[in-house]
Amino acid sequence: MTLIAFDTSTPVMTATVCGAGTVQAEGPAQRELLPALERLLSQRGLGFGDVSAIGVGTGPGSFTSLRIGIATARGLVAAHGAELRPLSSLWALAQNIEAPRGLAVFDARRDEVFAALYEGGRAVFGPWVGAPAELPESCAGAVAAGDGSVRFRELLERIGIEIPPDEDPVHRIQGQALCRLAESADAVAPEAVLPEYLRSPDVT
Known part of the structure; x- marks a missing residue:
């Protein structure tokens, strides 16, 4: 089983292909996330079609980044049929x-x-x-x-x-922690994976 996991709840995005490697990058998640995952998969001779399960951090955290992370996970599931497994971002950090x-x-x-x-x-x-x-x-x-x-x-x-x-x-949330949680997490329907905001959006 090829499992990928990522978290975009904080300014430092973490993306990992479990058992292969992890990328941590600072910057907008919409720019960094998919390229990071593509690089990690290609290093193993794999593509998104080979992914059987996706773990995604659900926050709490940045409104925009959480939406991007979850939307990316849902999109990959819709396109390739992988399972989707929600992960608490705070619990992932606590693994350290x-x-x-x-x-x-x-x-x-x-x-x-x-x-x-x-x-x-x-x-x-x-x-x-x-x-x-x-x-x-x-x-x-x-x-x-x-x-x-x-x-x-x-x-x-x-x-x-x-x-x-x-x-x-x-x-920082570590890739190994995301993998451990994702391996034991239950798969849910994509529409059931929701960001955990805890409060209303910042007003700009």
């Missing part, structure tokens, strides 16, 4: 955290974060959006990852949250 309690934190702009606290393989808080200072006391003592934890490091550390160095790859 080697601690009993992991806090996945995305920068949500508006001085807010998207966050979820995981323990024992399940969410014990969130997914949630709000000001980082309003995170519950239960998050104290957790290890955090994500661009939101980097941006609000000083504030989060004051409330007892541990954060790895800014340059640590723990802060």
Whole structure:
């Protein structure tokens, strides 16, 4: 089975052909996503017609990028007949955290974060959006990852949250994590895969 997985919820897109390689790229998802997947598949002598299942991150995250990622996944399913498997972007990020309690934190702009606290393989808080200072006391003592934890490091550390160095790859969703989740995720109908926004769009 050839499985591909990708996430466009954050400014750093992650795309992977499971068992083959991963591309991480900063930039508009609509420009980077399909070429990245095509390159990874071609390196194995494969094309989209060889893909049997697609895992796609459903957020929370950027409105535009999430729509693009999910629309791309649906389009590939319609064109090639692969299964579609939705993945929580926060849970994918939390796979990086080697601690009993992991806090996945995305920068949500508006001085807010998207966050979820995981323990024992399940969410014990969130997914949630709000000001980082309003995170519950239960998050104290957790290890955090994500661009939101980097941006609000000083504030989060004051409330007892541990954060790895800014340059640590723990802060980016990794291809191996997407593959692990996609391998065990259930396939659903394409129309049932919806972006998880948690709030109304930013007004521009």
